[in-house]
Amino acid sequence: MKPRAFQLKLVLFGFAIAGLIAATLSLVGLRTQILQVGDSSSTGPIWFVTAIERDVQEFQIAIASYELGLGTFENANLRFDILWSRVSGANRGEVADKLLEYQVDTSVINLLQVKLLQYEQLVMNIDTASPASIHSMINDFNILNRDIHGLALDVLQASSNETREWREALLRISGENVAIGVAIGLTALALILLLRLDAVAARNQLAEKDELLIAAEAANLAKSEFIAAVNHELRTPLTSISGAISLMGSGAYGEVPEAFKKPIQIASRNAKQLGVLISDLLNAEKLSSGSMNFHADEMDLASFLTEQVESNKPYVETFNVELSLNANLPKLSVRGDRQRLGQVLANLISNAAKFSNAGTQVVIGLERVQDRAVISVKDQGRGIPESAGERLFERFQQVDSSDARERGGTGLGLSIVKSIVDAHGGTVWYDSVLGKGTTFYFDLPLES
Amino acid sequence: MIRTAFYAATFAAFALPVAAQTVLTVSNDDSSLEYDLAALQALPQVEYATKNAFIDGSSVFSGPLLRDVLSSSNLLDDEMVRMVAINDYEISFPVSDALEFDVIIATQMDGAPMSVREKGPLWVMYPISSDPKLEDSIYKGRIIWQLEEIIAE
Numbered sequence: 001m002k003p004r005a006f007q008l009k010l011v012l013f014g015f016a017i018a019g020l021i022a023a024t025l026s027l028v029g030l031r032t033q034i035l036q037v038g039d040s041s042s043t044g045p046i047w048f049v050t051a052i053e054r055d056v057q058e059f060q061i062a063i064a065s066y067e068l069g070l071g072t073f074e075n076a077n078l079r080f081d082i083l084w085s086r087v088s089g090a091n092r093g094e095v096a097d098k099l100l101e102y103q104v105d106t107s108v109i110n111l112l113q114v115k116l117l118q119y120e121q122l123v124m125n126i127d128t129a130s131p132a133s134i135h136s137m138i139n140d141f142n143i144l145n146r147d148i149h150g151l152a153l154d155v156l157q158a159s160s161n162e163t164r165e166w167r168e169a170l171l172r173i174s175g176e177n178v179a180i181g182v183a184i185g186l187t188a189l190a191l192i193l194l195l196r197l198d199a200v201a202a203r204n205q206l207a208e209k210d211e212l213l214i215a216a217e218a219a220n221l222a223k224s225e226f227i228a229a230v231n232h233e234l235r236t237p238l239t240s241i242s243g244a245i246s247l248m249g250s251g252a253y254g255e256v257p258e259a260f261k262k263p264i265q266i267a268s269r270n271a272k273q274l275g276v277l278i279s280d281l282l283n284a285e286k287l288s289s290g291s292m293n294f295h296a297d298e299m300d301l302a303s304f305l306t307e308q309v310e311s312n313k314p315y316v317e318t319f320n321v322e323l324s325l326n327a328n329l330p331k332l333s334v335r336g337d338r339q340r341l342g343q344v345l346a347n348l349i350s351n352a353a354k355f356s357n358a359g360t361q362v363v364i365g366l367e368r369v370q371d372r373a374v375i376s377v378k379d380q381g382r383g384i385p386e387s388a389g390e391r392l393f394e395r396f397q398q399v400d401s402s403d404a405r406e407r408g409g410t411g412l413g414l415s416i417v418k419s420i421v422d423a424h425g426g427t428v429w430y431d432s433v434l435g436k437g438t439t440f441y442f443d444l445p446l447e448s
Numbered sequence: 449m450i451r452t453a454f455y456a457a458t459f460a461a462f463a464l465p466v467a468a469q470t471v472l473t474v475s476n477d478d479s480s481l482e483y484d485l486a487a488l489q490a491l492p493q494v495e496y497a498t499k500n501a502f503i504d505g506s507s508v509f510s511g512p513l514l515r516d517v518l519s520s521s522n523l524l525d526d527e528m529v530r531m532v533a534i535n536d537y538e539i540s541f542p543v544s545d546a547l548e549f550d551v552i553i554a555t556q557m558d559g560a561p562m563s564v565r566e567k568g569p570l571w572v573m574y575p576i577s578s579d580p581k582l583e584d585s586i587y588k589g590r591i592i593w594q595l596e597e598i599i600a601e
Contacts, residue, residue, distance in 0.1 A: 051535075055535065058536075078534065078564060081563065081564035081565045082534060082535045082564060082594070084564075084565040085535075085564055085565045085566065085567050085593070085594070086535070088565065088566075089502055089567075092502060092503055092504050093500070093501050093502040093503050093504060094501040094502070094588075095501075095502070096504075
């Protein structure tokens with residue numbers, strides 16, 4: 001995955017997590033707020049002030065009833081005490097807290113307390129009180145009751161403000177609900193984007209693979225077409241050229257003048273080399289496409305190697321290099337395609353010859369290592385740098401691109417060698433000391 | 449000044465009911481039981497310190513368990529009873545509260561009887577300080593002061 005896409009995923013993931021945490025924290029905060037709202041919804045003080053109003057009236061009625069002979073002395077006193085208990089509650093507990101919080105003018109309650117103290121003795125002795133003093137008391141409480149009513153309205157106003165605040169709190173809560181919804185929504189969105197990003201990445205990878213496949217198929221087709229063209233357009237005319245040169249050289253068109261002999265020899269050799277090049281190309285293609293056929297025969301390696309040395313000797317000698325076979329070869333027998341293995345040896349020998357200095361030797365060896373026959377081609381050439389490694393056995397690889405021009409070669413030889421040896425269940429490898437020489441080895445399973 | 453004088457008068461003991469006076473009537477569908485303070489104080493007493501919404505800080509309340517009083521009138525199987533106060537306040541009271549909590553009919557506050565001026569002589573009380581559940585405002589309405597009647601609904 002591209003680094004930017006990864007970063008985007010990381011950001012989205014972080015976003016989703018943050019959204020979840022925010023939503024969870026908001027929910028906790030919301031719960032606390034709801035609890036607080038529940039607690040502050042008490043309507044206590046309104047009820048309390050209204051009750052005072054009512055208790056004052058009850059007291060006035062009790063007094064009036066007593067005066068009219070309709071009520072009892074005890075009831076008048078009881079109503080006084082009830083009013084007293086109510087008024088004393090104004091300065092205690094939650095009611096006191098609320099009145100303070102509402103910041104309403106509670107002077108009427110203080111005044112009420114003054115009046116209760118003032119009339120206490122009168123009420124307790126109401127049976128002996130003068131009607132004038134009783135009337136005066138009732139009037140006093142009438143005036144007070146108007147003020148108490150005013151206080152009740154103030155408290156109502158304040159508590160409706162509280163109710164408004166309560167509504168605002170509810171509004172805030174619903175706002176937070178929306179925020180939580182948005183947070184959860186964004187979290188979900190981030191997760192969806194994450195999933196889509198993954199899907200797109202997967203699709204892109206698939207598309208890239210498809211493109212590569214198409215490109216590879218196109219390249220394969222082009223190569224096959226090229227191979228066909230090589231076969232048809234090069235080999236056919238080359239056969240005619242080679243034939244003509246060979247006829248000319250053999251004197252079929254009459255005595256060859258001495259001055260013509262050298263150019264005809266050069267032309268013949270180059271035509272042959274061109275033929276080898278074309279064969280290499282075709283073989284490489286056949287090997288890579290798996291369409292090359294192998295004919296396995298039992299082979300005695302010592303005699304096979306002797307034959308190969310003999311047939312490659314003239315070519316090696318053109319480089320002024322001596323080709324020889326180790327003495328005392330063991331008698332080993334393998335199953336293989338004589339012609340293809342001959343090609344392997346020819347390729348290795350011609351490589352050795354090409355990269356040898358004039359006057360040196362190329363030596364072919366054979367030995368047994370456990371149940372395998374190991375064949376070696378040793379030269380005293382320039383050697384192969386370590387950096388070449390296994391690349392050497394890949395197609396169109398040469399140690400140095402200048403080699404191709406200097407020595408003549410397609411860069412296919414060793415890949416053909418490897419393919420053929422692989423097909424025989426063997427392995428190719430080499431040892432090389434730069435400046436001293438190289439030995440190529442390939443092994444083949446012995447016939448059991 | 450006025451306030452101090454007022455409270456001094458509030459807590460003066462002159463307004464206390466006389467011992468033999470009926471302070472509570474408990475009625476089921478068939479009969480009524482009348483209690484004076486001595487009768488209530490003769491029942492097993494429970495005492496605890498608790499805060500409530502109508503006092504500053506906390507005070508010690510003592511009196512018989514509500515469930516004992518309800519039991520005496522066979523009211524424990526009822527779902528609700530009506531409670532009436534001297535000041536005409538009345539509510540439907542869930543009997544389950546009397547079973548679930550140690551609700552008392554307090555006859556004393558801080559070791560002394562309560563006058564009507566001090567929300568007495570009887571004040572229904574919950575052990576609010578020992579159970580956070582009881583701080584819910586629903587119980588504020590059930591702390592009935594100046595209780596005088598319990599009637600089957």
